Amino acid sequence: xxxxxxxxxxxxxxxxxxxxxxxxxxxxxxxxxxxxxxxxxxxxxxxxxxxxxxxxxxxxxxxxxxxxxxxxxxxxxxxxxxxxxxxxxxxxxxxxxxxxxxxxxxxxxxxxxxxxxxxxxxxxxxxxxxxxxxxxxxxxxxxxxxxxxxxxxxxxxxxxxxxxxxxxxxxxxxxxxxxxxxxxxxxxxxxxxxxxxxxxxxxxxxxxxxxxxxxxxxxxxxxxxxxxxxxxxxxxxxxxxxxxxxxxxxxxxxxxxxxxxxxxxxxxxxxxxxxxxxxxxxxxxxxxxxxxxxxxxxxxxxxxxxxxxxxxxxxxxxxxxxxxxxxxxxxxxxxxxxxxxxxxxxxxxxxxxxxxxxxxxxxxxxxxxxxxxxxxxxxxxxxxxxxxxxxxxxxxxxxxxxxxxxxxxxxxxxxxxxxxxxxxxxxxxxxxxxx
Amino acid sequence: xxxxxxxxxxxxxxxxxxxxxxxxxxxxxxxxxxxxxxxxxxxxxxxxxxxxxxxxxxxxxxxxxxxxxxxxxxxxxxxxxxxxxxxxxxxxxxxxxxxxxxxxxxxxxxxxxxxxxxxxxxxxxxxxxxxxxxxxxxxxxxxxxxxxxxxxxxxxxxxxxxxxxxxxxxxxxxxxxxxxxxxxxxxxxxxxxxxxxxxxxxxxxxxxxxxxxxxxxxxxxxxxxxxxxxxxxxxxxxxxxxxxxxxxxxxxxxxxxxxxxxxxxxxxxxxxxxxxxxxxxxxxxxxxxxxxxxxxxxxxxxxxxxxxxxxxxxxxxxxxxxxxxxxxxxxxxxxxxxxxxxxxxxxxxxxxxxxxxxxxxxxxxxxxxxxxxxxxxxxxxxxxxxxxxxxxxxxxxxxxxxxxxxxxxxxxxxxxxxxxxxxxxxxxxxxxxxxxxxxxxxxxxxxxxxxxxxxxxxxxxxxxxxxxxxxxxxxxxxxxxxxxxxxxxxxxxxxxxxxxxxxxxxxxxxxxxxxxxxxxxxxxxxxxxxxx
Ligand code: SF4
Numbered sequence: 014x015x016x017x018x019x020x021x022x023x024x025x026x027x028x029x030x031x032x033x034x035x036x037x038x039x040x041x042x043x044x045x046x047x048x049x050x051x052x053x054x055x056x057x058x059x060x061x062x063x064x065x066x067x068x069x070x071x072x073x074x075x076x077x078x079x080x081x082x083x084x085x086x087x088x089x090x091x092x093x094x095x096x097x098x099x100x101x102x103x104x105x106x107x108x109x110x111x112x113x114x115x116x117x118x119x120x121x122x123x124x125x126x127x128x129x130x131x132x133x134x135x136x137x138x139x140x141x142x143x144x145x146x147x148x149x150x151x152x153x154x155x156x157x158x159x160x161x162x163x164x165x166x167x168x169x170x171x172x173x174x175x176x177x178x179x180x181x182x183x184x185x186x187x188x189x190x191x192x193x194x195x196x197x198x199x200x201x202x203x204x205x206x207x208x209x210x211x212x213x214x215x216x217x218x219x220x221x222x223x224x225x226x227x228x229x230x231x232x233x234x235x236x237x238x239x240x241x242x243x244x245x246x247x248x249x250x251x252x253x254x255x256x257x258x259x260x261x262x263x264x265x266x267x268x269x270x271x272x273x274x275x276x277x278x279x280x281x282x283x284x285x286x287x288x289x290x291x292x293x294x295x296x297x298x299x300x301x302x303x304x305x306x307x308x309x310x311x312x313x314x315x316x317x318x319x320x321x322x323x324x325x326x327x328x329x330x331x332x333x334x335x336x337x338x339x340x341x342x343x344x345x346x347x348x349x350x351x352x353x354x355x356x357x358x359x360x361x362x363x364x365x366x367x368x369x370x371x372x373x374x375x376x377x378x379x380x381x382x383x384x385x386x387x388x389x390x391x392x393x394x395x396x397x398x399x400x401x402x403x404x405x406x407x408x409x410x411x412x413x414x415x416x417x418x419x420x421x422x423x424x425x426x427x428x429x430x431x432x433x434x435x436x437x438x439x440x441x442x443x444x445x446x447x448x
Numbered sequence: 449x450x451x452x453x454x455x456x457x458x459x460x461x462x463x464x465x466x467x468x469x470x471x472x473x474x475x476x477x478x479x480x481x482x483x484x485x486x487x488x489x490x491x492x493x494x495x496x497x498x499x500x501x502x503x504x505x506x507x508x509x510x511x512x513x514x515x516x517x518x519x520x521x522x523x524x525x526x527x528x529x530x531x532x533x534x535x536x537x538x539x540x541x542x543x544x545x546x547x548x549x550x551x552x553x554x555x556x557x558x559x560x561x562x563x564x565x566x567x568x569x570x571x572x573x574x575x576x577x578x579x580x581x582x583x584x585x586x587x588x589x590x591x592x593x594x595x596x597x598x599x600x601x602x603x604x605x606x607x608x609x610x611x612x613x614x615x616x617x618x619x620x621x622x623x624x625x626x627x628x629x630x631x632x633x634x635x636x637x638x639x640x641x642x643x644x645x646x647x648x649x650x651x652x653x654x655x656x657x658x659x660x661x662x663x664x665x666x667x668x669x670x671x672x673x674x675x676x677x678x679x680x681x682x683x684x685x686x687x688x689x690x691x692x693x694x695x696x697x698x699x700x701x702x703x704x705x706x707x708x709x710x711x712x713x714x715x716x717x718x719x720x721x722x723x724x725x726x727x728x729x730x731x732x733x734x735x736x737x738x739x740x741x742x743x744x745x746x747x748x749x750x751x752x753x754x755x756x757x758x759x760x761x762x763x764x765x766x767x768x769x770x771x772x773x774x775x776x777x778x779x780x781x782x783x784x785x786x787x788x789x790x791x792x793x794x795x796x797x798x799x800x801x802x803x804x805x806x807x808x809x810x811x812x813x814x815x816x817x818x819x820x821x822x823x824x825x826x827x828x829x830x831x832x833x834x835x836x837x838x839x840x841x842x843x844x845x846x847x848x849x850x851x852x853x854x855x856x857x858x859x860x861x862x863x864x865x866x867x868x869x870x871x872x873x874x875x876x877x878x879x880x881x882x883x884x885x886x887x888x889x890x891x892x893x894x895x896x897x898x899x900x901x902x903x904x905x906x907x908x909x910x911x912x913x914x915x916x917x918x919x920x921x922x923x924x925x926x927x928x929x930x931x932x933x934x935x936x937x938x939x940x941x942x943x944x945x946x947x948x949x950x951x952x953x954x955x956x957x958x959x960x961x962x963x964x965x966x967x968x969x970x971x972x973x974x975x976x977x978x979x980x
Contacts, residue, residue: 097451136481140513168510400488403496
C-alpha cells in the first residue's frame with residue numbers, strides 16, 4: 014500500500030499498532046460547505062516566507078476575505094494585496110495581461126524588499142481563464158534574478174482553506190535546486206510550522222544526529238532546500254497532497270508517520286525520521302525522553318477537564334483526524350464525528366490506524382445536515398469555524414474555533430500541553446462564569 | 449485592475465447580507481463559491497450576533513462549472529425554503545457567479561415558491577458594500593410594499609384630528625456603526641416630540657413590516673447611504689415625505705427636530721427647552737479651552753464624516769484641516785461640506801492615499817474609521833472612531849449612540865478622551881527625565897508605534913501578530929540637521945504631540961535659511977516664523 018518507507022521498521026518507543034480502520038463508513042456529503050477558500054493561507058504563509066509577496070488576482074470579495082481573516086491591520090503595507098479585476102478588464106476595454114504587468118511593475122518598484130512574488134489565482138481569475146502561469150513566466154523573464162515570480166490557485170472553486178498552502182508549496186517544488194546525486198541522505202520537513210516549533214525540531218534532529226535537515230517552506234526565498242532521490246520528506250501538516258506528489262516526481266520519498274501532535278504523535282513522527290537513517294533506538298529514547306515526559310505531564314493536567322468528554326468536529330483544515338487521534342488517545346475524549354474537508358487516505362494512513370475503531374469520519378459537508386447531527390448528538394465540545402461558533406454558543410453549547418488550531422503553534426512536545434489547553438479552555442470557562 | 453491592500457467596503461453582496469441579516473424572516477440565497485461563506489463571521493464575530501446570517505450559499509466547485517451549477521442553485525433554494533420557511537427571499541450572485549451567468553432570478557421564478565422572491569442584480573466588479581445594501585433595501589421595499597401602492601397621483605389624506613403622527617425609521621442594518629443604539633435614541637426623541645415610530649427597517653423588521661411601510665405619515669432617513677433610494681421611492685409612491693437631516697451632533701439634532709416639526713406640524717419648543725445635551729455646556733466650560741483650534745482630520749462614510757466636520761467646527765471649536773470619504777456615491781455632498789471649511793474633499797478608497805494625506809497635514813487628532821485609527825496609531829496621533837468599517841470594538845456593551853442628544857454626549861466623551869490622555873501623557877512626560885522614568889517611551893494610549901499591537905479581540909489570534917514590520921520613510925535630502933544639545937533639550941520640553949511637528953518645522957526653517965547647527969535661538973525663530 015505504501016511504497017515510501019525506505020528502511021525496515023525498527024522497534025519503536027511506542028509499540029506498533031495493528032493496521033485497522035474504522036468500521037463505520039465515512040459520511041460523504043455535498044451541500045453547503047461552510048469553509049474558507051485557499052486564499053486564507055496567505056495570512057500565515059506571508060509571515061513564514063519573509064521576503065515573499067502574495068498578489069491575489071481576484072475580486073473585491075477576495076480582498077475582503079483576506080482582510081477579514083487577517084482580522085487586524087497590523088501593517089500599513091503588508092506583504093499581500095489584491096489586484097482587483099474591474100468591469101473595464103471584463104469588458105475587454107483593458108487588456109488584462111497588460112493591466113497585471115502594470116500592477117506588478119508598480120508593486121515591485123515600491124517594494125524592493127520583495128524577492129519572491131506569488132500571483133495567486135482566485136475564482137474569478139479561474140472562471141475567466143486568466144492564465145497566471147503564463148503571466149508568471151512572462152514577468153519572470155523580466156524580473157529574474159532579482160525577483161522570482163510564481164503562481165498558484167487559492168480559489169474557492171478548487172481549494173479549501175489549508176489546500177491553499179498545498180498549492181503554494183507545490184508551486185515552489187519545481188524551483189528547488191537539484192540535490193547532488195552523491196549527496197548524503199537528507200531530510201525535508203514539509204509544511205509550515207511556527208518558527209519556534211521549527212527551531213525545537215531542528216534541535217531534536219541535531220541531537221538525534223539526523224541531518225542535513227531542511228524545511229519547506231523556508232523562511233527566506235533565497236534558501237530553497239535541495240531535493241533529489243536522496244531526499245526523504247516528512248510531512249508536518251496533513252493537507253499537502255499535491256506537494257507530496259510533486260516532491261515524489263522529483264525523486265523524494267515520503268516517510269510515513271502520524272503528525273507531530275501530542276506526545277505520541279510527536280514521538281512517532283520523530284521516530285519515522287530516526288528509523289529512516291538508522292538512529293540507535295536507545296539513543297532515540299534518550300533524546301526524546303525529556304520532551305516526551307514534559308508533554309505527558311502537561312497533557313495529563315488537562316485530562317481532568319477533558320477526559321470522558323465528547324467532541325464533534327466540523328470540517329475545516331484537514332487537521333481534524335490527527336487532532337481527534339490526540340484527543341482520543343492522550344486525553345480519553347469520546348469522538349462523535351470527525352469532519353474533514355478532504356480525507357487524504359495515504360498521507361493519513363498512520364492516523365487512521367490510531368483512531369478508535371468506532372470513529373465516525375465525514376468528508377465534505379452539508380452544513381445544515383451536519384448541524385442537525387451535531388445538535389442531536391449533543392456533544393460536550395464542538396470544534397467549528399467562526400461563522401458557527403457564536404450561534405452554537407448562544408444555544409448553550411461549548412465550542413472551540415478551529416481557526417485557532419491553524420494559527421497557533423501546536424506541534425511538538427513543548428506545545429502538546431498548549432494544544433490540550435486550547436480544548437480545555439472553553440469548558441473551564443463555562444465552569445467559572447456565573448452570569 | 450487596481451491594487452488594493454485594505455478595503456473600506458466589502459463587495460455589494462455583503463451589503464445585501466446586511467439587509468437580510470438585519471431582518472427577521474427574510475432568507476438570502478447567494479450563488480457563490482465556498483470561500484465566500486467567510487462573510488458569516490463578520491456578523492457572528494464582529495457584531496457578536498447570536499444567530500447565523502440567514503444566507504444559503506450554493507458553494508459550487510470547479511467540477512460543477514458548465515454542468516449543473518444552475519441545478520445546484522435550484523436545489524439549494526428549494527432546500528432553504530423548506531428548512532427555513534422564510535416570509536420572503538432574496539436571490540443573487542456573488543462576483544464569481546456573476547461570471548458564470550446562471551440567472552438566479554429566472555431560476556428562482558421557475559421554482560414557483562409561494563412567497564415573494566426579490567432578485568438582486570449587484571454588479572460586483574463595479575459597486576461596493578453600501579451601494580449593495582442600498583440597492584437591496586430599495587428592491588425589497590419596492591418588491592414588498594409595491595403590492596400596496598395606490599394609484600399614481602394619489603394624495604395622502606390629512607391625519608385625523610388628535611392622532612399622533614407616525615413615521616418609519618429607515619436605514620439601520622446589521623453590522624452598522626452604532627445603528628442599534630441610534631434606533632433607541634431617535635425613537636425616544638421622536639416619542640418625546642409626540643411622534644410614534646411605526647416600523648424600523650430593515651433592522652428587526654419582518655417582511656410584513658416592509659409591506660406596510662406606506663401606512664406611516666412620513667419617513668426618517670437615518671443613514672442616507674442605505675435608505676435614500678428607498679425613501680425617494682416611498683415618497684413618489686405613497687406621498688410620504690422624509691427627513692434630510694441626519695441628527696448627529698447638537699446642532700444637527702436641533703435641525704432634525706425642526707424638520708420633523710415642520711413635516712408634522714408639532715411644536716418642538718418644549719423638547720428644545722429641556723437643553724437635553726451636556727455637550728454645549730461642557731464645551732463652554734473653561735477646561736475645554738485647550739480644545740480651541742485643534743487641527744483635526746476627518747474621514748469616514750459620507751454621513752458620519754459630514755456630521756463630524758460640523759460638530760468639530762461648531763461644537764468643539766476645532767479646526768478641520770482635512771475632510772474626506774470613501775463613499776464615492778456621496779462624493780458630492782462631502783465636497784460641498786468641505787467647501788464650508790475652505791477645503792478640498794479627499795474622495796478615495798485607497799488607504800495609502802488617506803495615510804499620505806494625514807501624514808502631510810500633521811493633524812493633532814484624527815476622526816475616522818478603524819482604518820484611520822491604525823494610521824493615527826502608527827503616526828502617534830490621537831484618534832476617535834466615527835464611522836464604519838466596523839470592528840468588534842464598535843459594538844460596545846454599553847448604550848452608546850451617535851445620534852440625538854445622548855449621541856452628542858457620547859461624542860463629546862469619545863473625542864475628548866484621546867486628547868485628555870495626550871495631556872496626561874504630557875504631564876507624565878515632564879517627569880520622564882527623572883530617574884524613575886526612562887527615556888523615549890511612547891504615549892501608552894497611542895499603542896507602541898511599530899511594536900506589535902496587542903488586542904484581545906478574538907479574530908486576532910494570528911501568528912503574524914508577533915512580528916514587526918516598519919514602514920521605511922525615505923529621506924530625499926542630503927541635508928542633515930545638527931542640533932546643539934540645549935536646543936535638543938528644549939525640544940523635549942514641548943508636548944510630545946506637537947514635538948514632531950516642531951522638530952520638522954525647525955529643521956525646515958534651518959535648512960531654508962542655511963543655519964547649522966540648530967540652536968535655542970533657531971528653535972524660537974522658527975516658532976515665530978511658523979506661528980499661527
Ligand atoms: S471563494 Fe473565490 S471569490 Fe470567494 S474569496 Fe475565495 S477566491 Fe475569492
